[in-house]
Amino acid sequence: MTTQNVEEKSEICPAQALLKMLSGKWKPEIYRLALSGPLRFNSLLRQINGSNKQSLTTALRELEECGLLERVVVQQKPLHIDYLLTEKGKQLAPVMEQLESLS
Amino acid sequence: MTTQNVEEKSEICPAQALLKMLSGKWKPEIYRLALSGPLRFNSLLRQINGSNKQSLTTALRELEECGLLERVVVQQKPLHIDYLLTEKGKQLAPVMEQLESLS
DNA sequence: TTGAGTAGTCATGTTTTTTTGACTAATTGT
DNA sequence: ACAATTAGTCAAAAAAACATGACTACTCAA
Numbered sequence: 018m019t020t021q022n023v024e025e026k027s028e029i030c031p032a033q034a035l036l037k038m039l040s041g042k043w044k045p046e047i048y049r050l051a052l053s054g055p056l057r058f059n060s061l062l063r064q065i066n067g068s069n070k071q072s073l074t075t076a077l078r079e080l081e082e083c084g085l086l087e088r089v090v091v092q093q094k095p096l097h098i099d100y101l102l103t104e105k106g107k108q109l110a111p112v113m114e115q116l117e118s119l120s
Numbered sequence: 121m122t123t124q125n126v127e128e129k130s131e132i133c134p135a136q137a138l139l140k141m142l143s144g145k146w147k148p149e150i151y152r153l154a155l156s157g158p159l160r161f162n163s164l165l166r167q168i169n170g171s172n173k174q175s176l177t178t179a180l181r182e183l184e185e186c187g188l189l190e191r192v193v194v195q196q197k198p199l200h201i202d203y204l205l206t207e208k209g210k211q212l213a214p215v216m217e218q219l220e221s222l223s
Numbered sequence: 224t225t226g227a228g229t230a231g232t233c234a235t236g237t238t239t240t241t242t243t244g245a246c247t248a249a250t251t252g253t
Numbered sequence: 254a255c256a257a258t259t260a261g262t263c264a265a266a267a268a269a270a271c272a273t274g275a276c277t278a279c280t281c282a283a
Binding site: 041042043068069070071072075094095096 | 270271272273279280281
């Protein structure tokens with residue numbers, strides 16, 4: 018979806034927005050890994066078994082878009098990209114823990 | 121998926137199971153409505169704008185399956201079905217509230 | 224200057240989810 | 254007896270999500 022659809026964009030259910038942030042096959046796993054430090058693309062690709070470039074790219078872009086992750090170009094010796102949790106991303110952590118505690 | 125696939129059934133991410141319970145287009149809305157009392161099929165269909173029988177049926181079955189809702193045949197004058205929150209469903213409520221509080 | 228690692232894009236194909244419309248079947252009100 | 258309301262099912266189509274494989278472009282080390 019590149020252009021916004023004017024129709025039906027009324028979020029009726031408030032939690033739905035948050036659920037949508039972590040919807041899909043790979044986002045929960047990516048988010049969880051992000052909790053323990055900066056992520057790098059190829060590393061993710063190796064860590065998340067069964068995933069693929071395209072899907073990870075999409076997921077990372079969406080996590081960026083909703084403000085949970087931040088994409089940072091690291092200007093260091095081998096020059097790379099870090100995906101870091103934003104403040105919002107960190108605030109989500111305790112809620113996720115509670116989710117996990119529910120069996 | 122009628123038969124269980126032996127492969128890849130390892131839930132790596134614990135929160136993922138819970139997220140899956142409310143995944144899809146209509147489940148969050150159904151759950152939210154269930155918080156304020158018993159649900160009835162045709163009423164839901166009218167309330168949830170843009171939905172349809174088939175999708176609601178599927179969503180309700182899945183919410184039953186994961187133990188958030190219970191389907192009850194009410195043996196009263198006009199004989200109908202009530203969908204009620206289970207204990208587990210009620211326990212989820214505070215977590216959802218927290219989710220909502222995260223803007 | 225070649226080879227490996229970085230982080231991707233793009234077009235296409237497959238699979239899953241969601242929607243549509245026709246239909247069923249029991250109960251109740253007029 | 255007829256119509257409406259209850260709560261759905263079924264097959265098929267459309268839409269969305271996900272996967273595959275080829276390709277790009279930059280950096281760095283040997």
